[in-house]
Amino acid sequence: MLSNFGPRILLQSGSNPLFSIFKPPKNSPLAIINLSKTPTRTLTLAMATLSDPDTRRPTCQSCSKPTRVCFCNRFKTPVLENSIAVTLLQHHLEKKHPLNSAKIATLGLKNVNLVYVSDVISQAHFDLHFLEPNLDLGHQDSAENHKKIQPLHSDMSFTIEKRGVHVINQDFDQLLTDPSGVNGFTVRKIKKQIDGTNIQEFKMVVPPGSILLFPSENSIGIEDVDFDVKNLIVLDGTWAKATRMYKENPWLKLLPHLKLDIGRLSLYGEVRRQPKARCLSSIESIVYALKAIGEDDHHGLDGLLDVFESMVGDQRRCMNERLEFENNTK
Numbered sequence: 001m002l003s004n005f006g007p008r009i010l011l012q013s014g015s016n017p018l019f020s021i022f023k024p025p026k027n028s029p030l031a032i033i034n035l036s037k038t039p040t041r042t043l044t045l046a047m048a049t050l051s052d053p054d055t056r057r058p059t060c061q062s063c064s065k066p067t068r069v070c071f072c073n074r075f076k077t078p079v080l081e082n083s084i085a086v087t088l089l090q091h092h093l094e095k096k097h098p099l100n101s102a103k104i105a106t107l108g109l110k111n112v113n114l115v116y117v118s119d120v121i122s123q124a125h126f127d128l129h130f131l132e133p134n135l136d137l138g139h140q141d142s143a144e145n146h147k148k149i150q151p152l153h154s155d156m157s158f159t160i161e162k163r164g165v166h167v168i169n170q171d172f173d174q175l176l177t178d179p180s181g182v183n184g185f186t187v188r189k190i191k192k193q194i195d196g197t198n199i200q201e202f203k204m205v206v207p208p209g210s211i212l213l214f215p216s217e218n219s220i221g222i223e224d225v226d227f228d229v230k231n232l233i234v235l236d237g238t239w240a241k242a243t244r245m246y247k248e249n250p251w252l253k254l255l256p257h258l259k260l261d262i263g264r265l266s267l268y269g270e271v272r273r274q275p276k277a278r279c280l281s282s283i284e285s286i287v288y289a290l291k292a293i294g295e296d297d298h299h300g301l302d303g304l305l306d307v308f309e310s311m312v313g314d315q316r317r318c319m320n321e322r323l324e325f326e327n328n329t330k
Helices: 102-108 143-148 171-175 179-183 239-248 250-254 282-293 298-328
Strands: 008-012 019-022 044-048 085-091 112-117 123-130 156-161 185-192 198-206 210-213 231-236
Touching (some): 085 102, 102 112, 102 282, 112 198, 156 171, 185 250, 210 282, 231 239, 239 250
Parallel strands (some): 085 112, 085 231, 210 231
Antiparallel strands (some): 008 019, 123 156, 123 185
16 A cells, blocks of 8 residues: 655656655654765755656556556457346455456446445434336436435335444334335435534435345345346455445345356456355456346457456566566665
8 A cells, every 4th residue: 555655756867767755754773864975976956745747657647557558458248238237346455456357347238327435434324215116217327316216115214333233223124024025116325424524425325126236144146046137236445445335335225135156266366365165356247247147249248358358468567577676686
C-alpha cells in the first residue's frame, strides 16, 4: 500500500534517472547532510508532488490501466448483450486496485450495474421499499425504472452499528421470513460520517429474479435453483472485504444465495494472494455463474476470460521485470 507522507525530493545527476525519497524532518540526521561537499558530482534538486503530471504514468480513461497495458482493444467481440443482468457491489477500496477484474465485466457486458459500497464507520441506515408483484423493471437500475416503482406495503427501515454486528430493528428477523422479497425491492443506504453528518451512499433496484453469488450456509447449488434468474448480484472485493460487505448489508439475506462448485483454479493464483484454494476472481465467478444459470453466448463469455488472462499475463511480466531489476541492482 502506498502512502503519501508529504512532498518528495527528486534528485537528478546528469543522465541518471530520477530517484524519489521522502523529505526528512529538520532535526533528523538526513537533514544535516551537506550535499554541496560531495566531491564527485553536483546534485540538482527539484520539489515535486503527487499531483505533478510529469510524475504519473499515462492511464487509459476507459479501463483505468496504464496505457502500455491497456486492454480495451483485446475484446474479440462487441459488448455482450447478456440476457441475465449483473449487479456488482464493489468495495470502494477495490476500485483502483491494479488487479481488479470487475472492470472487464463493466466494459464487456451491456446489462451490468456497478454500485460502490464502503465500510460502516459509525452507523448506517437502510430503507427498503417492496415492489408490486409481476413488475417488469428490465435489466438496468435506471431512472425510468424508479418511476415504475409502487409500494406493496409500508416501507421497512433498520439501522446497523459499526461493523454490522447489531441490527437495531426487531422486525428485521421477521422480514427474513417474509416472501415479499421475491417480488423485488429498492434499497437505500444512508451512511453516518465521522463528523456526524449523513450521506446517501446508494439507492438501487433489486428486481424480481435476483440471486446473490455468495457461499453462505444457506446457499444452494446450480442444480437447486428452481426459478428463472434475471439478475446476478456479485460482491467485488477480496474475501475479507466481500464478507464484511455481506455482514454490513443485511438486506442481502433477503435474496436466495448461490454457490459455485466447479473445481477450477483461478488464473489469479500466481499474481494475487488467495485466502484459500479454488477462490475465483470476480470476472471468473461472473462468467461461470452466467454459463451455469442459462446465459447462451458462451463464446462471448469466454472472450471475457481471454481478456482477463491477458491482464494476468501483463502483471506477471511486470513482476518479472521488477524482480530482474532488483537482482541487477544488488
